[in-house]
Amino acid sequence: MTSLPEPSAIKLGLVIDLDICVGCQACVVNCKEWNTSGYGAPLSDENAYGENPSGAWLNRVHAYEAGTGADARTVHFPKSCLHCEDAPCVKVCPTGASFKRAEDGIVLVNEEWCIGCGLCAWSCPYGAREMDPSEGVMKKCTLCVDRIYNANLPAEDQVPACVRTCPTNARHFGDLGDPGSDVSRLVAARGGFDLMPEQNTKPVNKYLPPRPRRVADDTPVSLLAMAEDATPSGFWKWVDSTLERLG
Amino acid sequence: MRPAWSIIFFTSISGLGFGLAAWLVLGFVDLTNPEHLLVVGVATMALIIAGLLSSTFHLGHPERAWRALTQWRSSWLSREGVLAVLALIAMAVWGLYYIRHGTPPFWASGLIAVLLALTVYATSMIYASLHTVARWHHPLTPVCYLMFAASSGLMAVLSVLAVLGQKIGAPLLLATILMVASAWGVKIIWWQLAGAVGSGSSLATATGLGDLGPVRSIMPPHTSENYLQHEMGFVVARKHAAQLRAIALLVGGVLPMAALFLLAAAPLVLTMALAAHMAGIFIERWLFFAEAKHSVTIYYGDAH
Amino acid sequence: MPLNNALKKSVNSSEPVVDVSPEVSDEIRKTTCYMCACRCGINVHIRDNKIRYIEGNKDHPINKGVLCAKGSAGIMQHYSPARLKQPMRRVGPRGSGEFKAITWEEALQTATDWLEPVRQTDPKKLAFFTGRDQSQALTSWWAQQFGTPNFAAHGGFCSVNMAAGGIYTVGGAFWEFGAPDWDRTEMFVLFGVAEDHDSNPIKMGLGKVKGRGKRVVSVNPVQTGYAAISDDWYGVTPGTDGLLIMSLIRELMFSGNIDIDYLRRYTNAPWLVIRNPGADDDGLFYRDADGNPQVLDQKTGSAVPHQTRNISAAMHGEISLVNGGVAVPAFMLISETYMQEALSPEAVSPKVGISAARIRQFAADLAEAAFSREIVIDQPWTDWKGEKHEKMIGRPVAMHAMRGISAHSNGFQTCRALHLLQLMLGSVEVPGGWRFKPPYPKPPEAHPKPAGKPNQIQAGRPLAGSPLGYVLGPDDLLLDPAGNPQRIDKAYSWDAPMAAHGLMHMVISNAVAGDPYHIDVMFMYMANMAWNSSMNTRGVMEMLTEKDASTGEYKIPKIIYSDAYSSEMVAYADLIFPDTTYLERHDAISMLDRPICEADAVADAIRWPVFEPDRDVRGFQSVLLDLGARLKLPGMVNDDGTPKYKDYADYIVNHERKPGIGPLAGFRGNGDRSGRGKPNPGQIDQYIDNGAFWHKDIPEEGRFYKMANMAYQNFAVEIGICDTPQPYTFQIYSEVLQKFQLAARGYGDVQPPKHLREQIKKCFTPLPTWYAPFEEVAVCEDKFPLYALTQRPMAMYHSWGSQNPWLRQIHGHNPMFIAPSLAKKHKIVEGDWIWVTSHHGRIRVPVAIMEGLNEKTIWTWNAIGKRKGAWQLEDDAPEVKKGFLLNHLIKELLPPKGDGQRWLNSDPVTGQAAWFDLKVQITKAEPHEPKVSYPQFPALSRSNGVNPKPQKTLRYGIEWTKQFKKISKANK
């Protein structure tokens, strides 16, 4: 049913730490690797060796720059489905293929019902849905629903592929509906925020901001001066007295 | 947004069909001759069906299109489908009743006209309901769709009347001219107003990095164009858009109105005028997509 | 967070039911990744004998479960249509790419026929260079047994400055040699690193440091990747890090923020240096009759051997020497050198491009972290002198550096300066600092010296030693009696005396110029020398096809090459040995070679054929052993002349370098011995069972101060790293460099030629120094005001990632990034095309604009541009049309100085290629010019036996999806 279920108590999602992400694309490719022979049709690629290679991906990493001059900061920015509480992509779907799970809030596409109309992708402000070029069905992040509950995987591997593979540990997975969960606490401590709040989608996924940098021309802290005076003779006095102390 | 021909054809031709149908049930054409009823009725339904069919051309799985009728409770696309089917059935019933019993009661015809209008409204709401495309998300968007359905329908009525050899009164001519003028009038207002406010989304809100200063995209996620850029990254240059708007107005508005004013109400003239009007609507519809910016383009560095 | 409410039925009955617990794979095969040189452990999930999924191995010491983008795309590499299929012999002209398929027998016989006469007449006429080789223990041994000194892998053009600078100073360098103490450091400083080989560990480490809220600092002209997440970014002007570092040292000294006790105990700062200007021992250490360096005992005021127990060595003072002159602690020279006004932040700031205030801030941060956040670990230990210590003291500042400082002509000294900074802070091999990975620390004396002196090369005989090694002075140079280079690449000659890794970038250029001589066979492995690994790419392609006008023969008569893919270089070879891919062969990641050890543990690993090759290809190492047996090379044949090793796997298990010591340290003897033990026939199987690696922890007491820690030294002996304990002292003041300095001043038997003397005097200073990069000095600043750099993209590996449809979607072409100020000046907007011109050439490229750049710097991603016809890409691939190489602008030689000499565009000490010295100017391309990168080259022929028409659409895994099952059912 395309109508949204009652908001679930459990809200599974990702927390992405923009202070740590180095833009390595590991999560992007490992996601493709896990999912291309996992949930639903393969994530196909067109023009694989040709002019405009283009395929379906469930996660992409952008690079932005914020600020100007010496204070400008490069920020790498991974983006996949945010599993919105008020997911417009679910509401617009004419077939019921796009749905939000009542038990944990994961937004999925039932590829056997999907007609490939693309409307859900139009309704998603974030670009989190991509049509598979070859299968003609809508693809999106599944939150690795076939990993997180998968009894065939060891318990510690029951996390999304992108989270398991991220070398910097910039991606966290958990229940954002539980204020006591690790992810919720992280969001609270670090001022986690929503993307495009004005679109009223109420994303479950949260982003942690880069920590503020020292402003470029801050006055320098003075060196912890141990030498009495900053001259070569002062330095030697300091060396000799230090050696004396050490014996 | 990428203007897909199937969608442009779908919205304008089905609009024309529904518009014509509405004027027909409201009695603008004398259909007492069963042959006329049959020909006009079938032609109208054919237009609608052609429009609806073309909308399935861009589907990944057209064979499953029937599933699109199931989600009327939340999806405007589904509602559009359901309403279109209901409208077609209602029209058929209306036609059968006409043949059996003559002119149906006005309340029934009125209801059907409302149903037809609702169908066009539903089509427009597929777009107007999207927060992601600020330009579309405007109260006047459905009005535009309805007005053009009405104007093109009315133009078609004139052609039908001429072809059937029925009399075209001056008031009808005048009404049609007014209809066409006001449809374009609304469109001009829409062109001015729609999207002017914007969604409030910017790279600052999209990334949450606004506090750090102006935000720019420096590297796209992939160097080759992806589905999102292909589908939603299409924008027509402003210069071209202005030119096309002028052409649409000229071809779809000025030309047919001038024809109605100046030329004899001959079938050929009226059909040509209708064709011109439709050509204008095609361009208008193309621009409807091509000028629209999707919020996702913000992520790809579009300043918005 | 495992979710235990598995397989719950949906609350909403109309909600589709999802199979949340599908079977993943039939089997997991564990091996080692080789999508790059980091060598992470991988779990290859197999289904129907095909790859279902590749993930990181959680138990593996390197990556602990994580996997990078390249590693995750291994599947696309494994199925690449560009994989070579069979041995081939060139039929068209060189460079055309036209080949015919031949059998392995024919290929090996041809190579034998070519090589046998070379060996029997003049073995150095074989140049064997092995590129991105991970089996150097085997390949260098093979070269040695063949008898040629002309062997090296790619280190010379890669980062030998880093390696040699480190070995000669502290006995190890970054990456394979050492690692930051990620769990304890308070401040992590990166100099010139975009990605490095330690790809995953650095990222994991950054995550840890940032996760603990500690400071990450990046010194880099460009703010990408690692620099993007730094808490402080210093956008240094390229080539000036040495100045910056020396200025930091000055600030630390003046403020008394140096670890005097550390310097006194673990470095040669207190060693007495002779001051006797004009004498032949000036600047050498004052030694006793046994050769022991002397220190000044503070109490008695007399000179005593530095190993004397329980003395306090003076850092300040002077004694007169009987032979004339005086001796002073090296520390006095250090202070004289680095406390000069010329190194004050104000003085260096304009050159370095960082304000004086920020340089001070940087120094203050270092001081604060090192001294106010001292770490104390309650772990008693005993040092090499036998003195006992109750605690281990940590100065928690950790550093990592790579090619940003090493790929410059002043890189060797800059690397040394960086180690000096670390030593001043007392932060090497201490808790929270930067630590060695076994078998390092290992000073130059513990390495072999290079062999290749005239008497060491004999027809039909092995070389009398290892072709590569560490020289300890001019006497160790490889020169002919006239003082000319012995090696084709001129390594260990006066052009590059402390070469250590050879100069691969000079081989082709020198061989074609006949300088120092011509060669007969060039044998290469895994190096794309006709493209991205050469400087002056177009020139190299011309050299490879250049013919001798008198004979009509190619100037390099025969080229044998082993590649696994249809690279640009394949087209320039005469004979091709097609290699397997990383999932199809045996490999040893050995401690004798380029180990994967960690600071707390020794480790090694293998690769094994997770899949059998589906083509007529063979692992290169096995081919090399076969070829060696055909040439009857000693050690590769039994007494009866039959091959000694069946294949590489056999060699890995049974070869012994010394009795009991072989390529793999794990599971020796009966499978229960570590380090030393007789060969174990079941060794490879035991590795496979253990996840394809072996690892053993260093005892707690031996984990820090390894260079001086007896517990570690004894462990090293036990494990077979060395035969006796080898403690040593860090060499801030380098006597080796001083010996070259003295030679340049005219002392000693072996002296440099006249034209090199001034350069050696300037660059071979015993204390780290800075001088302007050579190209900068050679070209006109007004004409070429900008520095042009490349960086590694994290999601692409050199040239070979472009055949990978997933990675090439991420990096299909590369723009040139320029600063907004530059764009404004030239009226350039995003998407414009520009010409970039150097003293050597010009390229036309697309532009992108970014703020986070040093103003004088422009940069692009490395090795994205591809030649038409290579890698099985279509002719209109973006890599060809919009991608480009910076290499066309970089020349292996400096602009001629008019003295007829070929001046190298390399570091004068080590011969490291100075990629990043490149100076350029930019101009906007004319609007009518095509938006296609320049230069373009004729397409390589695809008639090389590989898949001529790769698939357009890839749907990997379709056979396992629901849809497919339905369709296939319908088909039946």
Ligand SMILES: Nc1nc2c(c(=O)[nH]1)N[C@H]1C(S)=C(S)[C@@H](COP(=O)(O)OP(=O)(O)OC[C@H]3O[C@@H](n4cnc5c(=O)[nH]c(N)nc54)[C@H](O)[C@@H]3O)O[C@H]1N2
């Ligand atoms: N402008 C510029 N140029 C540079 C650099 C730079 O920073 N800037 N960096 C330099 C440095 S540090 C390096 S190391 C070089 C690297 O440059 P190269 O040494 O050329 O390295 P690759 O492109 O990785 O690949 C070498 C060859 O190995 C082949 N190969 C891959 N896998 C296998 C295998 O399993 N077996 C065999 N036999 N062959 C295989 C590939 O097909 C390729 O042809 O580039 C150098 N060039």
Ligand SMILES: Nc1nc2c(c(=O)[nH]1)N[C@H]1C(S)=C(S)[C@@H](COP(=O)(O)OP(=O)(O)OC[C@H]3O[C@@H](n4cnc5c(=O)[nH]c(N)nc54)[C@H](O)[C@@H]3O)O[C@H]1N2
């Ligand atoms: N993903 C991936 N990983 C790789 C490789 C790859 O191709 N792809 N290649 C491998 C190889 S062969 C090598 S050698 C290593 C090299 O790894 P890195 O040492 O990280 O080499 P580069 O990517 O060349 O980056 C050099 C960095 O130094 C900066 N730089 C340049 N000049 C200066 C300078 O004067 N001062 C300072 N402070 N910085 C400067 C550049 O901006 C750049 O960020 O990476 C290895 N790892």
Ligand code: SF4
């Ligand atoms: S894997 Fe982690 S660090 Fe790399 S791009 Fe993804 S989130 Fe960022």
Ligand code: SF4
């Ligand atoms: S991010 Fe987009 S696709 Fe995902 S739930 Fe929200 S609206 Fe839907």
Ligand code: SF4
């Ligand atoms: S593309 Fe598929 S999932 Fe998306 S709205 Fe259409 S039918 Fe629903």
Ligand code: SF4
């Ligand atoms: S949760 Fe799974 S599907 Fe979603 S981005 Fe991560 S790996 Fe891809």
Ligand code: SF4
């Ligand atoms: S860093 Fe990546 S490519 Fe390199 S070995 Fe590790 S997983 Fe493989």
Ligand SMILES: [Mo]
């Ligand atoms: Mo390298």
